[in-house]
Amino acid sequence: MEFIVISALNGLVYGLLLFMVSAGLTLIFGMMGIVNFAHASFYMLGAYLSFTIARISNFWLALLIAPLIVMAAGMFIERFMLRRVHGFGHSQQLLLTFGIAFVFEELVKLFWGNFPVAYRPPPLLSGPAFSLFGTNFPSYRVFVAAVAIVLLGLLYLLLQKTRIGIIVRASVQRPGMVSALGHNVPLVFLGVFGVGAWMAGLAGAVGGALLTTSPTMSGEMSVIAFVVVVVGGLGSLLGAFIASLLIGLLTSFSVGFQVSLADVAQLFGYGEQARQIGGLLTLEISSMSASLPALLMLVVLLTRPAGLMGDRN
Amino acid sequence: MTLLSVTNLHSHYGKSHILHGMSFSLAAGEMIALLGRNGSGRSTAMKAIMGLVAPTRGSIKLDTKELAGLPSYKINRAGIAYVPEERLAFSNLTVEENLHIGVAAPRPNAKAWSLEEMYGFFPRLKERRNVKAGSISGGEQQMLTLCRSLLGQPSVILIDEPTEGLAPKIVDHLADVMRDINRQGVASILVEQKMTIALKLCSRCLIMGHGAIVFEGTPEELIATPSVRREWLEVA
Numbered sequence: 001m002e003f004i005v006i007s008a009l010n011g012l013v014y015g016l017l018l019f020m021v022s023a024g025l026t027l028i029f030g031m032m033g034i035v036n037f038a039h040a041s042f043y044m045l046g047a048y049l050s051f052t053i054a055r056i057s058n059f060w061l062a063l064l065i066a067p068l069i070v071m072a073a074g075m076f077i078e079r080f081m082l083r084r085v086h087g088f089g090h091s092q093q094l095l096l097t098f099g100i101a102f103v104f105e106e107l108v109k110l111f112w113g114n115f116p117v118a119y120r121p122p123p124l125l126s127g128p129a130f131s132l133f134g135t136n137f138p139s140y141r142v143f144v145a146a147v148a149i150v151l152l153g154l155l156y157l158l159l160q161k162t163r164i165g166i167i168v169r170a171s172v173q174r175p176g177m178v179s180a181l182g183h184n185v186p187l188v189f190l191g192v193f194g195v196g197a198w199m200a201g202l203a204g205a206v207g208g209a210l211l212t213t214s215p216t217m218s219g220e221m222s223v224i225a226f227v228v229v230v231v232g233g234l235g236s237l238l239g240a241f242i243a244s245l246l247i248g249l250l251t252s253f254s255v256g257f258q259v260s261l262a263d264v265a266q267l268f269g270y271g272e273q274a275r276q277i278g279g280l281l282t283l284e285i286s287s288m289s290a291s292l293p294a295l296l297m298l299v300v301l302l303t304r305p306a307g308l309m310g311d312r313n
Numbered sequence: 314m315t316l317l318s319v320t321n322l323h324s325h326y327g328k329s330h331i332l333h334g335m336s337f338s339l340a341a342g343e344m345i346a347l348l349g350r351n352g353s354g355r356s357t358a359m360k361a362i363m364g365l366v367a368p369t370r371g372s373i374k375l376d377t378k379e380l381a382g383l384p385s386y387k388i389n390r391a392g393i394a395y396v397p398e399e400r401l402a403f404s405n406l407t408v409e410e411n412l413h414i415g416v417a418a419p420r421p422n423a424k425a426w427s428l429e430e431m432y433g434f435f436p437r438l439k440e441r442r443n444v445k446a447g448s449i450s451g452g453e454q455q456m457l458t459l460c461r462s463l464l465g466q467p468s469v470i471l472i473d474e475p476t477e478g479l480a481p482k483i484v485d486h487l488a489d490v491m492r493d494i495n496r497q498g499v500a501s502i503l504v505e506q507k508m509t510i511a512l513k514l515c516s517r518c519l520i521m522g523h524g525a526i527v528f529e530g531t532p533e534e535l536i537a538t539p540s541v542r543r544e545w546l547e548v549a
Binding site for chain 2: 163166167169170173174176177178179180181182183184185
């Protein structure tokens, strides 16, 4: 019971963090058709910037400023780089964002070094929030979840209840027609890209202190975020939300699950034989936790090629 | 007084040359029909005026403002609205959200259109205002896209084949509304296949052939010249 509740809570926190990154990714893909390989770099940039700002001032100011700097960087990339290759097709955008991701990674190594930096939650949030079954649940995890939930609410209100949101949703579907109705669609795109980068930056600013802040964090996040977007259905926010939580839970449960195929064989009385064969049969689920999201993607692509909430099912 | 003048307009769709030096003008408050067979370039002409297909040569002037080469949203803000043949309703938004996207601030010295007036034209839209535009009928979508464009407070409205594939009753209703809109001061260009509607509503008929204007005259003149109709309109 303890394992289930604590794993569920951890999975939800991780899933919500994943959603903050993948929401921007899926929104940008849905609107502009851009597969942005540099999106997770915004996440990394957010973490490193807030680490540095928190050192020279404090954590709360860092949380405010770092995502804004990331947003500015994102808008610069859209306006002066991506927009120039727009119209040449997907492969040019792909190569460009791939290159940008490399540049960011090297820049981070140049300024902050090759190894993880000690980005920690502020003292106020370092203690336990509550304890369950004798296990303390860290208050910083609660804080991360709260930030993500507030953000999710704001994003929903912005997209569903405001005129800007209506224009954004219409631009996803028919950018040409939206322009013919008097709206500056490139400006809308710039705004969406900026908001997506800001969200990834904020996710990095809070997530960096939860996980680790290192030059490899963007690569790791990039893979998972793409899995989320593909599983959820390219361009679907609701899909990204469901897939984020699914992958968060899957990862957190599998880490604590020390069961292998040999244990299953044991039930039928063949445990010994299975252990002698070894290999895949003795591989525990916990040691596969990193590859389970990819497995999930494989299953989803085979059964629902457009993703859980994709349009083309 | 000339409001919109198109001079020697050329346009390409990929590698094919569609508009070959099209010229015409539209007076303030006038309603003209643009007729012609399929493939004569009528829809491309509308798209080129709207900036959705880039004009390769020529001029499009609204009053004194040159519009050729501007992005669509600037052309719309200058006062030209476009109702596409394909309708292009935003199917994942509700009817009312679709209308909201079109809303622009009223122009000085021009009649301002309101949402209530749109619902007055088409009570069906009011009934279905919270329904997703993807699930309403083709006729309702046509009403919706006409109103959506009109809410942008245009001085010129380009309406591309609004009656295509619709029931006669809806066609009559749409025709009445288009006449009403024009009488309230919005200059209109109506692209039509059905000559009857064009003759009923418009004071001037333009016929397109091979990407240029090949005939221009009043409905009476068009009726009086069967040779033109035979050469450029009728499908043998």
